[in-house]
Amino acid sequence: MTNQLLRFTTAGSVDDGKSTLIGRLLYDSKSIFEDQLEAVEASSAKKGFDYVDLSLLTDGLKSEREQGITIDVAYRYFATPKRKFIIADTPGHIQYTRNMVTGASTANLALILIDARKGLVEQTFRHSFIASLLKIPHIIVCVNKMDLVDYDEAVYEKIVEEYKGFSSRLEVSDIQFVPISALAGDNVVNRSENMTWYEGATLLHMLESVHIESDHNHIDSRFPVQYVVRPHSKEYHDFRGYAGRVAGGIFRPGDDVVVMPSGFSSKIKTIEFGNEKLEEAFAPMSVTITLEDEIDISRGDIIAKPNNHPKADQDIDLMICWMNQRPVNLNTKFYLRHTTREVKAVLKEIQYKLDINSLEKLDNAEQLQMNDIARIKLRTAQPLLFDSYRKNRITGSVILVDEGTNETVAAGMIV
Amino acid sequence: MQDKLNQDVTIEPGVEMSQYYLSHLKELESEAIYVIREVVAQFENPALLFSGGKDSIVLAYLSRKAFHPAKIPFPLVHIDTGHNFPETMEYRDWLVNELGVRLVVGSVQESIDKGRAKEETGWNASRNALQTVTLLDTIEKNKFDAAMGGARRDEEKARAKERFFSHRDEFGQWDPKNQRPELWNLFNGKKHQGEHFRVFPISNWTEMDVWQYIHMENIPIPKLYYSHEREVIVRDGAILSTSPWLKLKPDEVPTKKIVRFRTCGDMPITGAVESDADTIEKIIAEVAASRKTERGTRADDKRSETAMEDRKKSGYF
Numbered sequence: 001m002t003n004q005l006l007r008f009t010t011a012g013s014v015d016d017g018k019s020t021l022i023g024r025l026l027y028d029s030k031s032i033f034e035d036q037l038e039a040v041e042a043s044s045a046k047k048g049f050d051y052v053d054l055s056l057l058t059d060g061l062k063s064e065r066e067q068g069i070t071i072d073v074a075y076r077y078f079a080t081p082k083r084k085f086i087i088a089d090t091p092g093h094i095q096y097t098r099n100m101v102t103g104a105s106t107a108n109l110a111l112i113l114i115d116a117r118k119g120l121v122e123q124t125f126r127h128s129f130i131a132s133l134l135k136i137p138h139i140i141v142c143v144n145k146m147d148l149v150d151y152d153e154a155v156y157e158k159i160v161e162e163y164k165g166f167s168s169r170l171e172v173s174d175i176q177f178v179p180i181s182a183l184a185g186d187n188v189v190n191r192s193e194n195m196t197w198y199e200g201a202t203l204l205h206m207l208e209s210v211h212i213e214s215d216h217n218h219i220d221s222r223f224p225v226q227y228v229v230r231p232h233s234k235e236y237h238d239f240r241g242y243a244g245r246v247a248g249g250i251f252r253p254g255d256d257v258v259v260m261p262s263g264f265s266s267k268i269k270t271i272e273f274g275n276e277k278l279e280e281a282f283a284p285m286s287v288t289i290t291l292e293d294e295i296d297i298s299r300g301d302i303i304a305k306p307n308n309h310p311k312a313d314q315d316i317d318l319m320i321c322w323m324n325q326r327p328v329n330l331n332t333k334f335y336l337r338h339t340t341r342e343v344k345a346v347l348k349e350i351q352y353k354l355d356i357n358s359l360e361k362l363d364n365a366e367q368l369q370m371n372d373i374a375r376i377k378l379r380t381a382q383p384l385l386f387d388s389y390r391k392n393r394i395t396g397s398v399i400l401v402d403e404g405t406n407e408t409v410a411a412g413m414i415v
Numbered sequence: 416m417q418d419k420l421n422q423d424v425t426i427e428p429g430v431e432m433s434q435y436y437l438s439h440l441k442e443l444e445s446e447a448i449y450v451i452r453e454v455v456a457q458f459e460n461p462a463l464l465f466s467g468g469k470d471s472i473v474l475a476y477l478s479r480k481a482f483h484p485a486k487i488p489f490p491l492v493h494i495d496t497g498h499n500f501p502e503t504m505e506y507r508d509w510l511v512n513e514l515g516v517r518l519v520v521g522s523v524q525e526s527i528d529k530g531r532a533k534e535e536t537g538w539n540a541s542r543n544a545l546q547t548v549t550l551l552d553t554i555e556k557n558k559f560d561a562a563m564g565g566a567r568r569d570e571e572k573a574r575a576k577e578r579f580f581s582h583r584d585e586f587g588q589w590d591p592k593n594q595r596p597e598l599w600n601l602f603n604g605k606k607h608q609g610e611h612f613r614v615f616p617i618s619n620w621t622e623m624d625v626w627q628y629i630h631m632e633n634i635p636i637p638k639l640y641y642s643h644e645r646e647v648i649v650r651d652g653a654i655l656s657t658s659p660w661l662k663l664k665p666d667e668v669p670t671k672k673i674v675r676f677r678t679c680g681d682m683p684i685t686g687a688v689e690s691d692a693d694t695i696e697k698i699i700a701e702v703a704a705s706r707k708t709e710r711g712t713r714a715d716d717k718r719s720e721t722a723m724e725d726r727k728k729s730g731y732f
Contacts, residue, residue, distance in 0.1 A: 005439035074575045075568045077621045084439040086619055098596060105598040213436045227452045231485035239484060245449045245600070250435070274480035282435045286448040286481070299456055323596050337601045340456065399601045406605035408595040 021182035028189035031078035097371035132170035221249025224339035300341035389413035467503035468679035470565030521553030653686035
C-alpha cells in the first residue's frame, strides 16, 4: 500500500471557522506536537482566553500580528496511515483572489467552508469559482457550525441544494458535501453522534479516499526539457541526457518521439533516474531521457509523440489573474514563463474582465487591477509549445514577470 | 499515525491506468529534483548550503540523483562555526569525497577575528546568530546567486510561509510581506545585480518524510543521530553535550547518558534526547511516537516567540 500525497487548499475569513477546522484536523490526527500545543496554550492564556484556541496553531508571523493581517499562503502538513496531506492555507482578506489562485494552482482538492447559519455567501461563490477556474479536480463543501443550528438536517439539505444549483455553472465534476462542527469535532475526524441522519463519510475519510490517480494527464505525452546532462567524463564521454519532469502521458524506452519545436524525430533509448534504468515514466516523475539519435535539443524544447504534440503559436488566449499592486495597461511587455521556457510577451487585448461574484463579463476594460480575473490575448516573441489548461495544468499554465521589477505579476491559464 | 512505519512500495511498471501514481515519498523526491535542476538552469553560480544535518544530507543526495551520471554542478558550502560536533566534520569530509564535489568553507572564527562578528557572552552564548554574517560574506565573496538549503516548512511558523525560490535583497534580507507569488511549478529566479536567492527544494517534506526517505534510499548519516553514550549536562531541561565551548555553571556536574541527536546544530546549543534508537527503523518509530518537534531541542529557537522570523529577515538560512 503506498501513501499518496494529497494537496488541498482552504480559504476563508476569520469567522467562518477555517483556522479552527485546520487546527482540528491537525489536532485530531495527532500531528500537533507538545511544544506547539504548549506555545498555543501560552498564547491563549496571554490573550486572556479560558480555553485553548486551536485556531492559534495556524497563527502567523510577527509582521502579520503587528498589522492584524495574514500575509499570504501558509503551508501545513499532516499525515494519516493512508495519506500525507499538504494544506495551502489562504486567508480571506483584500488579497484573497491572488492568494486563492496561488494556493489553488497546486491543489488536487479545495475545501469550501460554509457557515450553516449564513448559507451561501459572496465568498462561497468566489472560492468555488476560483477552484473551477484553476481546474481543481475535487471540491468538498463543509457545512460548518452545525452545532449552532441544532444539527438540523433540513438546514444542511437546503444549503446542499442551493450549492448544487449554483455549481452547475462551474466546471468541477467531483463535489462532495459534509455537515461538520470544526469546534466540536463532529464529522471532521470522528463520526458525529449528533447527526445520525447523515450517512456519508467524515471529512477526513473523504480526504483519505478521494480518487486522485487521474488528476494528472496520462494520455498526451509531454516532456519539457529542463536541463541537458553532459558529464564530460571518460566513462560517460558521449552521454547526453535530457533531464526534466514528465508533464503528461507515458514514456517508455523504444517509443518514437518528436522534438518540438525542431520537429526532429527519434526513439527513446533509455529513461534514467539516478543510477536506475526505468521501464516507463509518467507525470509527475523527474527523469533523464536519452535518445537514439544525436539531435540538437535544449532547455525549453518539448519531447512528445508523433501525431500528438502540443500546439505551437505566438498568439495566446488566456484567462489571467492580475496579482500586482500596480495596474496593467494594453501593450505592456513582460517575460512569460511557461514550462521550462521563457519568452517575451506583450498584452495585446483585454477581451473582458470577470466579476467573480456574479460571473458576469465586463467588456471594454483597458486596465487590470490587482485581483482582477480577465480573458486576454498575448503575443509572444517566439512560439509557445502549449496545451489548453483544461487538457493539462502543466503545459497550459504561465506566469508573467515584470521586466523592470522582476516580480511575478500574473498567473495565466491558456484557453 | 501508528502505521507511519509502513514502508513505501516502489512503483512497479504499471499494468493498468490506476497504477500511474507515485507514493508521497517518490512525489516529494521528484518535486525536489525538479527544483534543484531548475536552480542550475536559472542561475549562473548556485551553491548548496551544507550543515552536516540530515536535511542537507538528503539535499546533497537528491542533487547527485538529479544530475547523474554527471557530477553535481555546484559546490557544497559549509558555514563553519568552529563549534561543530567532530562527527559532523568527519561526515562532511567523507561526503565531499564520495560526491567528488567542491567544498567551500565560510569560517565564523575568521569573521570574529576580522571584527565582522562579535562573540556572544554569557551561559547560553552561541555562534548561531553570527553565522548570518559569515554566510552573507561567503555568498558575496564567491558571487553565489542562489544558495540552496534544506529548510522545511513544517519546522517553524516563519518557514511555513517561505517560498521554494526565496528572493533576498542586496543585503541578504528576507521580506515576508513582499514575497513573489509562486504558482504551479513555474519558478521565478529573476533578480537585479547584487541580489540573490535562497532555494528550498525540500520545503514540502516533514521530519518524518526525511527519515522515511533516508530509510528507503539507505542513505548513510552521521553517527550522532544514532543512540550512543555521551557525557552530558542537563540545563533548563535540555541535555547538552560537554565540549570545550560549553561553560559549566558551578553546580553543573557532567554525567554519562545514552542519547542521540534529532538535529545537528552547533555543539553547545543542540540538545540531545535520551534514546536507545540505534537503527533507522528505531529512529522512525521514535519520531512517530514523539510528542515534541525536533526544534524543541534547539536553544536558538527558544530565545523568543519570533526568534526564527527575526533571524530569517536579517539573512539567516
